[in-house]
Amino acid sequence: MPLTVLFSASDADWDDYKDILPNALAQVGLDAQVTRSAADPALVDYIVYAPTGGLTDFAPFTRARAVLSLWAGVEKIVGTPSLTQPLVRMSDPEGLTAGMVEWVTGHVLRHHLGIDAHRAAKPGEWVATVPPLAKDRRVCILGLGELGAACAAMLTQLNFQVSGWSRRPKELAGVACFSGADGLGTALRDADIVVLLLPQTPDTENLMNAARLNILPRGAVIVNPGRGPLIDDEALLAALDSGQISHATLDVFRVEPLPADHPFWTHPNVTVTPHIASATRAPSAARRIAKTIERDQAGAPLPGLVDRSAGY
Template identity: 60%
Template sequence: MTLTVLFAAGDAAFADYEAPLTRALSEAGLDARLVTEAAPEDVDYIVTAPNGWVQDFTPYTNTKAVQTLWAGVEGIVGNDTLTQPLARMVDDEGLTQGMVEWVTGHVLRHHLGMDAHIVNPDHAWDHQAPPLAAERTVTILGLGTLGTACARMLATVGFDMRGWSRTEKSVEDVACHHGDAGFGTALDGADIVVLLLPDTAATRNVLDAAAIGRLARGAVVINPGRGPLIDDDALLAALDEGQLSHATLDVFRTEPLPQDHPFWAHPRVTVTPHIASETRTDSAAREVAANIARCERGETLKGLVDRDRGY
């Protein structure tokens, strides 16, 4: 029987995904038709995004699973009408590689002090070599797919790597901490902290004044995860006081970041417009098709969302 896959992530996204996703479904051995309209009772799978046009999932009584194209699901996981299994994008190789490149680039930028040489209007000749990576402690908060990939890459550069996660994890060459007891230990004395946690009730404002105070004096904060992970007021106060030397932020509570937000004008804040990583069409299409094939074989969906945890 031919499967009906409803693409509900919007017309603009469909223009990009129609050909690669149709091809990926076929290459996965699936007899499937990809559509943007269908009678709800005929839909076997829904491919969407948190801002997709299907917001009431109640009529889709025969739908086996909903696959989102995004890694973050905070915009959809609380939808009470969504009772079908929900899977998030976790193994898109393009998304992962993009995040690894962005995080590695900005960690190295701050580690090497590149800004002082890129913008040097006084032509200062400050002959001070940076420390080696092994002398710099980098902590990654969040050891999911993205956090683990970034930690591994930074470990190969030679940084003294730490990681923290809600549950126990093990990553080679990374000192892994978990739970409430391990949170402070992961932060204590860290020179650079990278936030790659999901946005949940338990993680909002996880980097508050107390957490920032545990970092090394003059530490750097890098946030490509989610805007609400940081207490903005505490961050600005720490930058002004000198506890932090810089913050590079890619995500914000309100996006686009309002023009009058103090982050724009602060001399020790770098704003990037939510570009740390994007779902790449071809690789994401392969992951969507592979997950549908898993479900058809009776296997557990990859990236299956735990509603209680929120991700």
């Protein structure tokens, strides 16, 4: 009997996945039917999920072995009372991780090299300010999960002085790793550029508040491709106005799309990008979903299994 995989996401997502997901499942030898609706929820084996699909009640899916998120962030689903099935976040080295590494590396290099000043120069402004070498630039990554660790590895290869902070102790080659409340202050104290790659949880909301922004060296740069609520917006604007923070490049926000009247749009020292630091790319994500189901059918542990108590 074929497996039944319910695809609960937007119409646009369905257009992207309706052919490649069945093909990916077949490629790993799975006999599976992918459907957008289930006449009998009790016969569904797996749910491929995004919040855009409208599914909120998981109780009828009594046979479902797992809910496989199309997104890396699971804050919109992890607290759902009816969700008793294992929840798996999207973990896709081919697409999601690679995209994040490229975006973070590009923006770190942009700030490191002072590219904005060159772009803004007027004719005749020949200000030959030479940037330091990467070995003399200190980059701190908050969040050392799959995405943060991959970004740290790339920046280390480019010879940046890389440090990182996580809630739990981590060890990464070439990275000075800190953890816990005391470790956060130590990690921030010397950082020229801070990259935020933490999940959104009650413990991480407003992590970068006025006090922590003031720990940073004056003129530090904030790069946030993680989650909007990691930063206290008002505190960041105040720090930008005072010069404590010289620039913030922000890809994620509390409300998305970012409202047209939000001060971030017009602040001269803020760069807004429209949540494109990294995205789930259908071809590689479909292969990842197929591999995950294949592993589960073989009795192997689910990769990317969410810890409900931690929220990610």
